[in-house]
Amino acid sequence: MKRFIHRLTVTARSLQVLRAAGLSQGVRDGIRSMTLTRRYGPFAGIVEAAAARTPDAVAVTDDPGDLTFAGLNDRVNALARAWTARGIGATDVIAVLCRDHRGLITVLAAAGKIGAQLLLMNTGFAGPQLAEVAAREHVTVLVYDDEFSELLGAVDPSLRRFVADTDAEASLERLIRASSGAPVAAPARPGGLTLLTSGTTGTPKGAPRSKASPLFSAQLLDRVPRRRGDTCLLAAPMFHGTGLGQAVLSLALGNRLVLQRKFDPERTLRAVAAYRCDVLVLVPTMLHRIMALPNEIRDRYDTSSLRIVFASGSALAPELVRRALDEFGPVLYNFYGSTELAAITVATPEDLAHDPGTAGRPPVGCTVRLYDADGAPITTAGTVGRIFAGSTVSFSGYTDGRRKQVIDGLLSSGDVGHFDATGRLYVDGRDDDMVISGGENVYPLEVENLLCAHPGVAEAAVFGVPDPDFGQRLKAYVVRADDAAVDADALRDYVRANLARHKVPREIEFLAVLPRTATGKILRAALTGGGVK
Numbered sequence: 349m350k351r352f353i354h355r356l357t358v359t360a361r362s363l364q365v366l367r368a369a370g371l372s373q374g375v376r377d378g379i380r381s382m383t384l385t386r387r388y389g390p391f392a393g394i395v396e397a398a399a400a401r402t403p404d405a406v407a408v409t410d411d412p413g414d415l416t417f418a419g420l421n422d423r424v425n426a427l428a429r430a431w432t433a434r435g436i437g438a439t440d441v442i443a444v445l446c447r448d449h450r451g452l453i454t455v456l457a458a459a460g461k462i463g464a465q466l467l468l469m470n471t472g473f474a475g476p477q478l479a480e481v482a483a484r485e486h487v488t489v490l491v492y493d494d495e496f497s498e499l500l501g502a503v504d505p506s507l508r509r510f511v512a513d514t515d516a517e518a519s520l521e522r523l524i525r526a527s528s529g530a531p532v533a534a535p536a537r538p539g540g541l542t543l544l545t546s547g548t549t550g551t552p553k554g555a556p557r558s559k560a561s562p563l564f565s566a567q568l569l570d571r572v573p574r575r576r577g578d579t580c581l582l583a584a585p586m587f588h589g590t591g592l593g594q595a596v597l598s599l600a601l602g603n604r605l606v607l608q609r610k611f612d613p614e615r616t617l618r619a620v621a622a623y624r625c626d627v628l629v630l631v632p633t634m635l636h637r638i639m640a641l642p643n644e645i646r647d648r649y650d651t652s653s654l655r656i657v658f659a660s661g662s663a664l665a666p667e668l669v670r671r672a673l674d675e676f677g678p679v680l681y682n683f684y685g686s687t688e689l690a691a692i693t694v695a696t697p698e699d700l701a702h703d704p705g706t707a708g709r710p711p712v713g714c715t716v717r718l719y720d721a722d723g724a725p726i727t728t729a730g731t732v733g734r735i736f737a738g739s740t741v742s743f744s745g746y747t748d749g750r751r752k753q754v755i756d757g758l759l760s761s762g763d764v765g766h767f768d769a770t771g772r773l774y775v776d777g778r779d780d781d782m783v784i785s786g787g788e789n790v791y792p793l794e795v796e797n798l799l800c801a802h803p804g805v806a807e808a809a810v811f812g813v814p815d816p817d818f819g820q821r822l823k824a825y826v827v828r829a830d831d832a833a834v835d836a837d838a839l840r841d842y843v844r845a846n847l848a849r850h851k852v853p854r855e856i857e858f859l860a861v862l863p864r865t866a867t868g869k870i871l872r873a874a875l876t877g878g879g880v881k
Contacts, residue, residue: 361712362566369569370576371600381600389460389538391453394600395421402602409623410449410607417602422529423454428461429532430523436489436508438463438535443482444512445469445492445499447609448586451512451520453595455491456586463535464489467542468587470552472866475499482507485542485554491520543589545687546869553750555687564690567739568597570711571694572656572681578626581606583616583634588867589687590660594629603627613637617649624653631661632668633868639671640806640830646675654679661867663775663793667801669704673697682708684775686761688752692716692737693773705797706772707765714739715758716773718766723755729769732776732791735761764791783812783820788850790822795843795851799824802842804834807862809870810853824853825875827862 380400385393395417398407403418415423431437442464446452459466467485469478479502482490489508492500494516500509511519544552568574580598582605584591598605606623608615611634620628630638635657638646657676660683672680678697684707685691693716695708710716718726718733726733736758753760764782765775777791784790792810799808807827815821828834836856843852863874 358713362570365566365570365712369574369601371565371569385538387534387538388457389540390596391599392424392457392460392539394596395424395453395457398599398602405602406604407599408450408453408605408607411609412450415450417599420450420453420457423450423524424457424461425532426524426527426529427454427458427520429530430527431458431462431464432532433527434508436462436464438537438539440488441465441467441486442489442491443467443469443485443487444587445471445473445478445490445496446512446587447471447493447495448582448591448607449513449609450607451491451493452586453599453605454520454524455512460539461532461535463537463539465540465542467554468544468592470544470587470866471496471585473499475502479503481544481552481554543592543687544587546865546867564713564739565597565600567691567711567713568593570713571696571708572658572683574598574601574603574627574656576601577603578655579604579606579623580627580629581608581616581619581623581625583608583611583628583630584661585866588631588661589685589690590631590683590867591629593690594627594658598627611637613641614645617641617646617651620651620654621649626653627656627658628654629658629660631868632659632664633662633864635659635664635672636668636807639668639675651676656681658683660685662869663796665797665800666704667797669700673700673704682706684708684773689737689739689759689761691739692735692761695772699772703768703772705774706768707775708773709771710737710773717756717758719755725756729767732764732766734779735763735765735773735775737761781812783822785812785815785820785822785850786818788848790851792822795822795824795847795853798843798846799826799839802834802839804829804832805839806830806832809862809872809875811872811876813855813876815854821855822851822853823855823857825857825859825862827859 381397384396399417399421404416406414407417407420408415442459444455478499482503491510491512493513494511515521541557542554580603582595586592586595606619657680664682680697682695684693691711691714693708693710695706699706699708716737719736720726720733736755738758762779763775764777764779765773767773777793781792782789795810796808799805805826806829809825811823812820813823839856840852863871
């Protein structure tokens with residue numbers, strides 16, 4: 349009975365959140381949207397519903413210009429018909445290697461309309477990595493941008509291939525032009541989706557996204573005030589959960605979605621000013637690059653229209669939070685989640701003003717708990733434990749058969765953290781990143797954040813490396829700030845003045861740049877394996 353009452357409470361609150369955002373406009377509109385989503389899957393269903401609701405509103409703005417919701421839906425139907433006529437359907441796995449543009453959105457929705465499984469590939473892949481993932485995930489169709497043509501040599505030549513962004517013979521544009529945009533019959537089941545993990549320590553794992561609750565959008569809206577009719581600039585790549593989730597939400601809200609093929613900090617600010625964007629979605633590395641621009645460049649562009657700067661995808665350093673709040677005002681939202689779990693917590697501007705290091709609180713429909721190494725719950729504020737979470741997005745395991753630990757129905761995030769006395773979550777690092785040096789436990793993230801707060805440091809990464817005397821010792825990789833001449837001794841003195849002695853890196857190596865994924869996560873294997881100099 350207690351669980352039933354809790355579910356009713358969560359459902360009622362979720363519906364309230366959706367209505368406040370304008371996502372639910374009456375019973376008839378809500379039923380139509382839910383029916384279309386169940387019939388075609390979230391992406392195709394949302395596009396179809398938006399085309400019926402506001403056909404002439406701009407859905408996408410990219411390099412070719414504006415595309416209305418009606419025009420987008422016609423393209424989706426035409427591609428779905430063209431693929432069906434060529435025998436592509438529910439038994440196929442369609443891999444997509446594309447930048448963010450209208451072609452990618454068209455493919456996402458068309459795959460749902462034919463019931464195919466969709467796999468979003470990382471645009472940072474090298475050829476061998478692309479071939480390995482394609483073979484492991486049983487890809488049968490590959491859609492790619494022309495710039496990635498040289499990577500395809502290692503891929504199985506039997507795959508059916510379509511180029512997304514040119515007018516070549518085997519292109520999406522030719523298929524779409526030669527086909528009808530008339531409505532498409534629903535598949536036996538809606539298409540599926542597999543996202544890839546970041547792969548910071550090896551080849552990315554495939555994480556299938558099971559069917560989510562129709563109320564899932566409430567988790568993205570509960571602590572972030574997205575609204576119908578906004579203009580959203582999506583800088584984060586759509587092959588990652590952050591970009592994809594916010595793209596889906598934007599289309600569901602009837603937002604204008606401004607897309608960029610590649611991120612450039614000044615071009616992003618220029619677009620925010622030109623389109624009077626209400627929302628900017630990015631990963632922390634992108635925010636760092638914007639803040640690294642000279643003041644005179646940032647001051648050229650009016651960003652006062654921004655109500656939301658939504659950052660997610662990797663850790664957000666407290667010093668970067670402070671600078672961003674000073675630059676943009678109280679509009680920064682730090683979204684903590686994972687490929688497997690989607691939403692975990694959200695830090696609002698109020699949370700970040702209280703403490704820029706917090707990950708915030710769980711949104712509606714999400715549960716977060718801490719457990720110790722023996723699986724016992726931790727309820728004491730300030731005590732570090734393993735973070736477990738649950739939401740309306742279910743995760744049954746990776747495509748290679750591996751699974752994550754589950755306790756009390758909650759999934760391991762792979763991180764460790766603690767709650768403060770007010771219930772705000774703090775992420776202290778990765779569970780497997782903990783360093784034991786001379787019997788003392790150290791989470792490198794604390795040291796990284798401190799180094800990043802030094803005026804002579806632009807970026808830093810800290811890891812444990814083997815040590816014959818202490819078992820492990822800390823090693824820091826540091827990128828100096830422009831024109832800074834700080835040396836290793838000065839940084840060690842700085843850490844020693846602020847943290848315990850066992851947290852001082854014994855070794856500091858200076859690099860020109862830290863190797864990162866497209867979503868800003870540091871490629872640990874490239875550093876610890878000695879592959880970067």
